[in-house]
Amino acid sequence: MTKRIVSTPDAPAAVGPYSQAVRAGDLLFVSGQIGIDPATGSLVEGLENQVVRVLENLTAIVEAAGGTRASIVKTTVLLASIGDFKAMNAIYSEYFAGDPPARAAYEVAALPLGALVEIEAVALLS
Numbered sequence: 001m002t003k004r005i006v007s008t009p010d011a012p013a014a015v016g017p018y019s020q021a022v023r024a025g026d027l028l029f030v031s032g033q034i035g036i037d038p039a040t041g042s043l044v045e046g047l048e049n050q051v052v053r054v055l056e057n058l059t060a061i062v063e064a065a066g067g068t069r070a071s072i073v074k075t076t077v078l079l080a081s082i083g084d085f086k087a088m089n090a091i092y093s094e095y096f097a098g099d100p101p102a103r104a105a106y107e108v109a110a111l112p113l114g115a116l117v118e119i120e121a122v123a124l125l126s
Contacts, residue, residue, distance in 0.1 A: 008064035011057040012036035028123040034115035071123040082107035
C-alpha cells in the first residue's frame with residue numbers, strides 16, 4: 001500500500017506540519033478543516049458561514065483526490081459550543097442528504113484561530 005499526499009489550492013493550505021489529506025490505498029484521510037476561505041486565507045464570520053465553508057473545503061479536497069462528497073464514509077465534527085449542534089446539523093444535512101456518512105460530534109474547549117466548527121473526514125476512493 002502506498003501513501004500519497006493530496007493537496008489542492010481550492011481549500012486552505014495547512015496551517016501547521018500536516019497535509020490537507022493523505023491517501024492510503026483506497027482510503028483518504030482528510031485533515032480537520034475550519035472555515036478558512038482559500039481565496040482570502042481568512043476565517044469567515046458566523047457559524048453558518050463557517051459550516052458551509054468547512055464542507056466546501058472538505059469537498060474540494062476529496063474531489064482533488066478523485067472522489068465526490070458521496071465518497072465520504074465518516075466525519076468527526078468538533079464544535080466550540082454543542083449549543084450550535086442543531087444549526088450545524090441543518091446545514092450538514094443539506095450536504096449529505098442521502099446515505100450520510102457515519103459521524104461523531106463533540107464540544108471542545110477551543111479550535112484553531114477561534115473557529116466555531118472543525119470537521120475531518122475519511123473517504124473511500126476506488
